[in-house]
Amino acid sequence: MSLRARAERRLSVAVLSGGVGGARFVRGLVDVVGAAATTVLGNVGDDVEVLGLHVSPDLDSILYALAGLADDRRGWGRSDETWNALETVGSLGAEDWFALGDRDLGLHLVRTQALYAGEPLSAVTARLTEALGVETRLLPATDDRLRTWLDTPAGSFPFQEWFVGRGHRDEVDAVRFEGEHAARPAQGVLEALAGAELILLAPSNPYVSVGPILAVRELRDALARRRVPCVAISPLIRGRAVKGPADRMLRRLAGGSSPRHVAGCYPGLIDALVVDEADVDDLDGLGEVRPIVTRTLMTDADARRRLAEAALGAVPA
Numbered sequence: 548m549s550l551r552a553r554a555e556r557r558l559s560v561a562v563l564s565g566g567v568g569g570a571r572f573v574r575g576l577v578d579v580v581g582a583a584a585t586t587v588l589g590n591v592g593d594d595v596e597v598l599g600l601h602v603s604p605d606l607d608s609i610l611y612a613l614a615g616l617a618d619d620r621r622g623w624g625r626s627d628e629t630w631n632a633l634e635t636v637g638s639l640g641a642e643d644w645f646a647l648g649d650r651d652l653g654l655h656l657v658r659t660q661a662l663y664a665g666e667p668l669s670a671v672t673a674r675l676t677e678a679l680g681v682e683t684r685l686l687p688a689t690d691d692r693l694r695t696w697l698d699t700p701a702g703s704f705p706f707q708e709w710f711v712g713r714g715h716r717d718e719v720d721a722v723r724f725e726g727e728h729a730a731r732p733a734q735g736v737l738e739a740l741a742g743a744e745l746i747l748l749a750p751s752n753p754y755v756s757v758g759p760i761l762a763v764r765e766l767r768d769a770l771a772r773r774r775v776p777c778v779a780i781s782p783l784i785r786g787r788a789v790k791g792p793a794d795r796m797l798r799r800l801a802g803g804s805s806p807r808h809v810a811g812c813y814p815g816l817i818d819a820l821v822v823d824e825a826d827v828d829d830l831d832g833l834g835e836v837r838p839i840v841t842r843t844l845m846t847d848a849d850a851r852r853r854l855a856e857a858a859l860g861a862v863p864a
């Protein structure tokens with residue numbers, strides 16, 4: 548079956564995704580298979596409470612990307628943003644290290660109020676998605692509190708304190724997920740995995756973006772029991788991350804940053820790994836994981852679509 552026919556048949560896809568790279572990839576995927584056929588399972592391990600507001604950066608990166616509201620250059624937050632509220636916060640001597648723009652703030656206000664009133668994160672997310680005209684289903688991996696912590700030589704930090712506050716400068720000795728034992732998949736997550744004809748792991752950091760999603764035990768078990776192909780897209784090219792600390796983390800925690808080290812982050816969970824053309828001579832040690840070689844840098848909409856099509860190619864005709 549050609550890629551076009553596959554897309555026209557609306558192959559149903561579940562994609563596990565972190566923020567920046569994942570959001571770009573999801574845009575390409577939705578272009579190819581359509582919004583109705585796509586369910587995104589988003590990371591909440593880097594959620595943070597700022598100035599009393601609940602911020603879900605990865606869900607928001609995906610939401611803004613699909614709504615056409617994302618700031619593509621910055622990679623997070625909204626385009627056409629202003630920072631008046633943050634300036635006021637700073638001038639009052641309060642916490643301004645985590646930059647919330649004026650437009651972005653509106654969304655955090657609505658989400659926080661709903662959570663405070665007892666609405667689950669998945670329900671608020673569905674409402675926000677609908678209000679922004681996004682047809683793709685976006686589900687947090689869990690409605691329960693799950694927070695990523697990094698153990699470093701300088702101490703242990705919650706994700707955003709390490710990532711933004713300290714500019715992820717500290718090497719990471721271990722990644723932990725507070726709340727992982729109690730976290731249950733959000734409503735719709737297991738059904739999305741069971742109904743998918745293809746499961747994708749977006750080109751996101753395996754440790755701090757996909758890792759917290761897989762820390763939800765029932766979700767991980769469902770993935771391990773899958774009857775459909777699961778394909779990861781490597782976020783690295785020639786062992787280097789396009790953005791962020793994934794390469795340094797892999798070298799320190801896995802002993803290297805080649806395709807086999809990326810695949811090693813997902814033992815028993817993936818059938819294929821999409822790698823960049825530049826890595827074609829570095830495919831040893833993948834074992835049962837089939838390499839799919841293509842250009843992985845998502846420079847524009849065409850490149851995003853081509854990458855999604857390459858991953859879709861893992862489904863037998």
Ligand code: FO1
Pocket residue numbers: 565566567593602603604605607608623624644645646647651707710711756
């Ligand atoms: N990233 C930064 O590097 N600095 C910031 O001040 C910052 C603020 C911020 C506010 C809202 C939001 O949704 C994301 C924000 N991010 C910021 C991005 C975020 O820290 C990370 O990109 C993700 O958590 C990792 O996927």
